[in-house]
Amino acid sequence: MKNDSSGASLAEALRVEIRALRPGARLPSSRALMERHRVSPVTVTRAIGQLAAEGLVVTRPGSGAFVAERPRPRADPPDFGWQAVALGDRTVDASTVRELVSPVPDGMIRLSGGYLHASLQPSRALATAMGRAARRPDAWEAPPPAGLAGLRTWFARATGPDLTPDDVTVTGGGQQSLATVLRALLPPGSPLLVESPTYPGVLALARMIGLQPVPVPVDTDGLRPDLLAEAFGVTGARAVYCQPTLHNPTGAVMPSQRRERVLAVARAAGAFVVEDDYARHFVAEPVPPPLVTADTEGRVVHIASLTKVTAPSVRIAGVIARGPVAERIRSAQLVTDFFPARPLQEAVLELVGAPGWTRHLAAVRTALTARRDALLTAVARELGAAPRRPSGGLHAWVPLPAGTDDRAVAEAAARAGVRVSAGRPYFPAEADGPYARLSWGAAASEAEIAEGVRRLAGVLP
Amino acid sequence: MKNDSSGASLAEALRVEIRALRPGARLPSSRALMERHRVSPVTVTRAIGQLAAEGLVVTRPGSGAFVAERPRPRADPPDFGWQAVALGDRTVDASTVRELVSPVPDGMIRLSGGYLHASLQPSRALATAMGRAARRPDAWEAPPPAGLAGLRTWFARATGPDLTPDDVTVTGGGQQSLATVLRALLPPGSPLLVESPTYPGVLALARMIGLQPVPVPVDTDGLRPDLLAEAFGVTGARAVYCQPTLHNPTGAVMPSQRRERVLAVARAAGAFVVEDDYARHFVAEPVPPPLVTADTEGRVVHIASLTKVTAPSVRIAGVIARGPVAERIRSAQLVTDFFPARPLQEAVLELVGAPGWTRHLAAVRTALTARRDALLTAVARELGAAPRRPSGGLHAWVPLPAGTDDRAVAEAAARAGVRVSAGRPYFPAEADGPYARLSWGAAASEAEIAEGVRRLAGVLP
Numbered sequence: 001m002k003n004d005s006s007g008a009s010l011a012e013a014l015r016v017e018i019r020a021l022r023p024g025a026r027l028p029s030s031r032a033l034m035e036r037h038r039v040s041p042v043t044v045t046r047a048i049g050q051l052a053a054e055g056l057v058v059t060r061p062g063s064g065a066f067v068a069e070r071p072r073p074r075a076d077p078p079d080f081g082w083q084a085v086a087l088g089d090r091t092v093d094a095s096t097v098r099e100l101v102s103p104v105p106d107g108m109i110r111l112s113g114g115y116l117h118a119s120l121q122p123s124r125a126l127a128t129a130m131g132r133a134a135r136r137p138d139a140w141e142a143p144p145p146a147g148l149a150g151l152r153t154w155f156a157r158a159t160g161p162d163l164t165p166d167d168v169t170v171t172g173g174g175q176q177s178l179a180t181v182l183r184a185l186l187p188p189g190s191p192l193l194v195e196s197p198t199y200p201g202v203l204a205l206a207r208m209i210g211l212q213p214v215p216v217p218v219d220t221d222g223l224r225p226d227l228l229a230e231a232f233g234v235t236g237a238r239a240v241y242c243q244p245t246l247h248n249p250t251g252a253v254m255p256s257q258r259r260e261r262v263l264a265v266a267r268a269a270g271a272f273v274v275e276d277d278y279a280r281h282f283v284a285e286p287v288p289p290p291l292v293t294a295d296t297e298g299r300v301v302h303i304a305s306l307t308k309v310t311a312p313s314v315r316i317a318g319v320i321a322r323g324p325v326a327e328r329i330r331s332a333q334l335v336t337d338f339f340p341a342r343p344l345q346e347a348v349l350e351l352v353g354a355p356g357w358t359r360h361l362a363a364v365r366t367a368l369t370a371r372r373d374a375l376l377t378a379v380a381r382e383l384g385a386a387p388r389r390p391s392g393g394l395h396a397w398v399p400l401p402a403g404t405d406d407r408a409v410a411e412a413a414a415r416a417g418v419r420v421s422a423g424r425p426y427f428p429a430e431a432d433g434p435y436a437r438l439s440w441g442a443a444a445s446e447a448e449i450a451e452g453v454r455r456l457a458g459v460l461p
Numbered sequence: 462m463k464n465d466s467s468g469a470s471l472a473e474a475l476r477v478e479i480r481a482l483r484p485g486a487r488l489p490s491s492r493a494l495m496e497r498h499r500v501s502p503v504t505v506t507r508a509i510g511q512l513a514a515e516g517l518v519v520t521r522p523g524s525g526a527f528v529a530e531r532p533r534p535r536a537d538p539p540d541f542g543w544q545a546v547a548l549g550d551r552t553v554d555a556s557t558v559r560e561l562v563s564p565v566p567d568g569m570i571r572l573s574g575g576y577l578h579a580s581l582q583p584s585r586a587l588a589t590a591m592g593r594a595a596r597r598p599d600a601w602e603a604p605p606p607a608g609l610a611g612l613r614t615w616f617a618r619a620t621g622p623d624l625t626p627d628d629v630t631v632t633g634g635g636q637q638s639l640a641t642v643l644r645a646l647l648p649p650g651s652p653l654l655v656e657s658p659t660y661p662g663v664l665a666l667a668r669m670i671g672l673q674p675v676p677v678p679v680d681t682d683g684l685r686p687d688l689l690a691e692a693f694g695v696t697g698a699r700a701v702y703c704q705p706t707l708h709n710p711t712g713a714v715m716p717s718q719r720r721e722r723v724l725a726v727a728r729a730a731g732a733f734v735v736e737d738d739y740a741r742h743f744v745a746e747p748v749p750p751p752l753v754t755a756d757t758e759g760r761v762v763h764i765a766s767l768t769k770v771t772a773p774s775v776r777i778a779g780v781i782a783r784g785p786v787a788e789r790i791r792s793a794q795l796v797t798d799f800f801p802a803r804p805l806q807e808a809v810l811e812l813v814g815a816p817g818w819t820r821h822l823a824a825v826r827t828a829l830t831a832r833r834d835a836l837l838t839a840v841a842r843e844l845g846a847a848p849r850r851p852s853g854g855l856h857a858w859v860p861l862p863a864g865t866d867d868r869a870v871a872e873a874a875a876r877a878g879v880r881v882s883a884g885r886p887y888f889p890a891e892a893d894g895p896y897a898r899l900s901w902g903a904a905a906s907e908a909e910i911a912e913g914v915r916r917l918a919g920v921l922p
Binding site: 007008009011012015016046049050053054055056076078079080082083084085086087088090091092093094097098101102103115118121123126127130131132133134135136137138139140141142143145148149150153154157172173175176179183184185187188189201204205208209210238239267270271272296297298310311312313314315322323324325328330331332334335336337338339340341342343344346347349350353354355357 | 468469470472473476477510511514515516517537539540541543544545546547548549551552553554555558559562563564576579582584587588591592593594595596597598599600601602603604606609610611614615618633634636637640644645646648649650662665666669670671699700728731732733757758759771772773774775776783784785786789791792793795796797798799800801802803804805807808810811813814815816818
């Protein structure tokens with residue numbers, strides 16, 4: 001329980017306690033709660049009031065708050081068997097996504113996930129911007145369906161000189177962008193070419209909406225154009241999903257010439273390129289501009305999320321597309337999600353337009369570079385491995401000893417107090433070997449990163 | 462331009478002005494902007510700074526701010542023809558959804574849409590709650606993937622006595638809930654039974670994700686169980702979407718006995734019932750409890766949105782489901798959207814837990830009842846029509862003279878200064894006659910409602 005000025009946070013803690021108590025049990029006194037949680041009397045009153053409103057506690061003036069009777073259990077245990085028939089054999093595998101967004105237990109070191117540690121997040125600037133945004137007279141009205149004009153302008157300017165606000169649709173984050181774009185581009189049943197390995201979230205999503213991910217291998221320069229051409233030919237696919245800059249998980253950066261070849265191959269196939277530019281703000285060394293800036297025919301649909309370079313709850317991204325597909329993407333976004341909450345859009349617009357924004361980006365890049373070097377040094381020392389050194393980003397792709405089961409390694413590592421990502425879920429089909437993906441963005445410090453790698457080394461054969 | 466303490470709002474207004482100016486043109490002086498927009502010097506400086514950061518203006522110390530050069534046009538006009546081939550013949554029809562969420566021009570009266578007028582929104586309480594939520598130490602971290610425990614508890618308690626927080630998944634609003642639920646329940650290509658008429662947003666969504674909406678007529682008690690049984694038999698459908706309480710658009714409330722029959726029919730068909738409970742908070746006269754409370758076998762998937770009873774940008778809803786389908790819904794939500802931003806969840810939790818919440822609900826109900834009566838009185842007087850008087854809600858379903866083209870009426874009404882919804886888009890297939898849906902929630906006042914109906918009367922034959 002963090003020390004906090006709001007009753008909602010105290011209420012949240014008390015809900016957990018209440019579950020462990022029997023109905024009628026008395027809650028600690030207001031005084032005890034004030035001391036234990038270091039909060040004011042007002043905060044305690046607000047928290048208890050909220051729990052009473054929810055029916056979790058009953059208050060008796062003069063004697064205190066008591067755990068309420070629980071809802072009576074249903075007479076018969078429910079029989080859900082019919083659901084298995086109705087639902088059929090489709091499943092939705094959210095395990096890899098859940099791992100990305102779930103917190104780690106106390107004491108466990110996090111070398112997984114794609115979010116910045118709290119100490120690297122611009123929380124204060126966000127709080128100020130959001131406080132201001134939420135108080136405006138029209139704060140809670142609908143924003144323009146495609147997003148605030150200022151935010152669309154910012155995304156266009158931040159991405160490339162020829163892009164305009166009309167090319168941008170604001171969405172509720174990178175994953176929602178991906179869902180919208182894939183649904184807009186491809187009918188159910190279509191193949192979707194993806195890098196192998198690739199971001200597991202795109203695999204889970206594609207399968208859920210009825211697309212068939214088809215792997216195309218990457219090398220140290222990213223997606224292989226020769227095999228991409230072959231895959232288009234074999235499958236008749238109309239789209240390829242890729243991360244040309246700091247590819248997840250290998251960290252490869254596609255050189256300019258390779259980018260041109262990928263665009264040419266897509267052109268020859270009459271296909272779209274979905275460019276997931278998740279790592280643009282994490283570039284430590286110069287890299288080519290985004291694919292979309294070299295695109296003159298609306299071939300590239302570009303996804304630029306602001307979540308990774310800020311904080312997990314900044315659920316805002318921009319999708320950039322030109323030509324008829326832009327209208328389809330905008331319509332698809334509107335039909336499935338309407339629009340991201342206006343105060344969030346306003347707060348993000350203020351954040352990226354403020355003088356502190358470039359300082360934030362510079363600070364994050366500096367911190368991540370130091371963390372990357374700490375992680376790679378520890379990997380060399382503890383694991384005797386020398387993975388590729390990415391030109392920035394958030395993670396390294398570490399080969400494990402031949403014959404290792406990478407999922408078993410990740411499980412053993414978790415028992416030893418460090419969360420790493422097994423490489424297996426990153427492959428759309430067979431893996432080309434055992435890997436672990438080690439992230440340096442989510443840990444608390446360089447010392448913690450080094451300790452995490454030590455713990456991982458301890459479970460390797 | 463509203464008077465506002467923040468520079469972002471001024472910047473938004475200036476962006477529109479800048480588009481109309483040529484590059485190099487000088488912006489009004491700071492003093493002129495302060496006077497015209499009634500803002501402080503700090504606000505002007507912040508706004509200009511933001512526009513400069515976006516590259517829209519260039520500032521020259523001592524002489525002012527000037528419109529920047531526009532991006533040079535591309536050498537060749539782009540040829541997007543290939544996209545038509547790649548995209549094929551699918552389209553996404555967002556027109557009805559766009560109408561729901563788009564603002565109306567100045568001077569036009571709004572008798573359309575499902576949101577409350579700004580004067581009925583709890584904007585101040587939301588601003589306070591959001592300001593507090595955004596400042597908490599963990600505000601911007603990821604919330605639990607299924608939603609804050611307190612918010613799930615609140616949704617469960619607010620819906621029925623036997624429901625638990627584990628039955629609830631928090632989503633980013635009603636439309637997103639619908640997208641998640643339909644995707645989780647049905648594979649692409651499946652039939653989906655819907656009321657006829659029904660909410661156009663479900664039709665657009667179902668078609669986009671590859672489902673086939675199959676109409677089942679409603680009568681004055683809502684969905685007809687006899688025809689529902691027949692539709693299940695003919696199509697083999699595994700789900701029906703319905704609004705048993707204050708059906709949109711007819712306003713019908715399904716009586717208890719009818720509810721039991723609908724559940725029995727769904728049981729016999731081995732199918733799910735998706736209960737869209739959008740109007741629960743707008744009930745002016747007693748109605749039966751939600752379908753989900755009579756469900757003992759996980760048959761009903763219940764969608765409870767908080768947007769309509771608060772404000773358009775409160776993008777928070779709860780999906781209630783039990784049995785294996787609950788896990789599938791939770792996974793589907795995670796894979797397509799991750800989670801709604803934590804500050805928004807915290808702010809909403811504080812809002813609904815505060816003592817002012819029940820006062821807000823009561824005030825909204827009182828205001829809407831008066832508005833309903835004003836609208837129905839005006840309709841009787843001006844149109845000579847006597848539509849059913851709904852037991853609450855936001856709208857009336859008004860039959861137009863036989864032979865009228867309801868879309869043409871809506872267009873003529875818009876030209877005459879009132880936005881109403883044509884009935885046609887509410888029908889999955891053929892319409893049973895011409896209608897207009899008139900909403901009393903979004904107009905500014907009862908006087909405006911009466912004037913809107915007068916304007917509509919003026920365009921009728």
